[in-house]
Amino acid sequence: MKIASFNINGIKARLSALTDWLDEAQPDVALLQEIKTVDEGFPRETFEERGYNVETHGQKGFNGVAILSKLPLEDVTRGLPGDDEDDHARWIEATVVGARSSIRLCGLYLPNGNPAPGPKYDYKLAWMKRQKARAAELLATEEPFLMAGDYNVIPQDEDAKRPEAWAKDALALPQSRAAFRELLSMGFTEAFRTRVAGPGHYTFWDYQAGAWNRDDGIRIDHFLLSPQAADHLVDVGIDKDIRGREKPSDHVPVWVELDL
DNA sequence: ATGTCGTAACGTTTACGA
Numbered sequence: 315m316k317i318a319s320f321n322i323n324g325i326k327a328r329l330s331a332l333t334d335w336l337d338e339a340q341p342d343v344a345l346l347q348e349i350k351t352v353d354e355g356f357p358r359e360t361f362e363e364r365g366y367n368v369e370t371h372g373q374k375g376f377n378g379v380a381i382l383s384k385l386p387l388e389d390v391t392r393g394l395p396g397d398d399e400d401d402h403a404r405w406i407e408a409t410v411v412g413a414r415s416s417i418r419l420c421g422l423y424l425p426n427g428n429p430a431p432g433p434k435y436d437y438k439l440a441w442m443k444r445q446k447a448r449a450a451e452l453l454a455t456e457e458p459f460l461m462a463g464d465y466n467v468i469p470q471d472e473d474a475k476r477p478e479a480w481a482k483d484a485l486a487l488p489q490s491r492a493a494f495r496e497l498l499s500m501g502f503t504e505a506f507r508t509r510v511a512g513p514g515h516y517t518f519w520d521y522q523a524g525a526w527n528r529d530d531g532i533r534i535d536h537f538l539l540s541p542q543a544a545d546h547l548v549d550v551g552i553d554k555d556i557r558g559r560e561k562p563s564d565h566v567p568v569w570v571e572l573d574l
Numbered sequence: 575a576t577g578t579c580g581t582a583a584c585g586t587t588t589a590c591g592a
Contacts, residue, residue, distance in 0.1 A: 323592085324580045348592090350581060375581050376591060426592060466592095520592090521578035564579075564592085 315385070315412050315574045316340070317419065318553075319535055321347040321464040321518075321565035325356060328563055333360060335556055341569060342384050343410055345421035347464045349378035356380065373403035379421045379463070386411045394422075396444035404441070412574035417543060418452060418459035424466045427484030435484050438466070442493040449500055458543035458574070461502075464565065465536045467494045469504070472513040473533035485534060503544035505537035505570045510550070518565045519557055526557055535568045546572040 318341040322328040325346075336344065344366075349356060351372050358368040366382040371392040381387060387408040394405035404423040409416050422445070427438030445461070452459050468486040471477035480486040498504060506515070516531025525531065539547060549571040556566045 327580060348580090428592080523577055525578095 315342045315572050316569055317343040317572065318567045318569035319345045319462040319537065320567040321535060321563060323348050323563040323565065324350040326351065327561065329357060329360065331559060331561055331563065335567060336364060339553060339567065343419065344382040345419065345462050346380040347423040349380050350376055351378060369406065369408055371403045371406040377403045377423060379403060379406045379423050381406055381408050381419065381421055383410050394444050394448060396447055415574050417574055418457060420459065420461040422461060422463035424464060426466050430484040430487055438484060439489060439493060446497060449497060453500060453540060456542060458546065459540045460537055460543050462537040464534060465494065466534055467491065468532050468534055469494055475530045480532065497538060501541050502538040505539055505547060505550045515552060517552055517568055521564055535565060537568065537570050543572065546574055548573050
C-alpha cells in the first residue's frame with residue numbers, strides 16, 4: 315500500500331498539477347494539506363473519476379486537509395481533539411482497509427508558528443501537545459497507525475540547506491525540535507530517516523529568491539509510523555521533480571510503501 | 575532589493591498567511 319502526503323497549497327490553483335502527479339505516482343492513498351477551500355468547494359468528482367474515495371476537512375481561504383483513497387475509508391473523524399476553541403482545519407483521521415489488514419491514518423497540517431515568540435508560536439506548541447495526547451490514545455490501541463503531513467518542523471540542521479537562516483524561525487527553534495523529538499520518543503519511526511541518512515533531502519522550497527534553483531530547501535513533511543506500522547515499512551521516497559514543473563506547490567509529495 | 579504565491583473581498587488592489 316503506497317501512502318503519500320502532499321501539501322498542495324490551494325486545490326483551485328493546483329488541480330492539474332495534482333492530477334498529473336496522481337496519474338503518474340498512483341498512490342493508493344494521498345493525504346493532502348492546505349486545500350484552502352470549504353468542503354463544498356473541493357472538486358471531489360475529479361478524484362472520484364480516478365477511483366478515489368474523498369474525505370475533506372476544509373475551511374474558507376486557508377488550512378484544510380483531505381484524504382484520497384482507492385481503498386475504502388472507515389470511521390472518518392475531523393479535527394484534533396483537546397481544544398473546543400480551535401477552529402482551524404488541520405487534522406483528519408480515517409481507517410483504510412487493506413487487502414490483509416487495516417491501518418489508521420492521521421493527516422495533519424501542523425501550525426507554522428511564525429512569528430516566534432508570540433501567540434502563533436504558543437498555538438503551535440499547544441497544538442503539538444494535543445497531538446501527543448492523541449498519539450498516546452492511538453498507541454494504546456496497539457493497532458498500526460501513522461501520522462503524516464506538513465509538520466512545519468525542521469528536525470535537525472541537516473534537514474536544511476542553510477540551517478543558519480532558519481535558526482530563529484518557528485520551524486527550527488529548539489522548542490519546536492524538542493516537541494518533535496518528544497513525539498518520536500513515544501515510539502514512532504520517522505520513516506524517511508530510517509532509510510536515508512545525511513543532508514540534501516528536502517520537501518519544501520520557498521517561492522522567493524530562487525530557492526528552488528539554488529536547491530535552498532528544508533525537510534518539513536514527515537511520516538511518523540507507530541511500532542505496528544513500522545513493522546510493515548518497505549520503502550520511502552520524496553517526489554522532488556514535482557517542484558520543477560509548471561505552477562508547482564512550494565512542497566513536494568512524500569510517500570511510504572507498507573506491506574499491508 | 576523585503577524578492578513569490580494563493581485566497582478573499584465593497585477588488586483593476588490590499589490584506590493575510592505562508
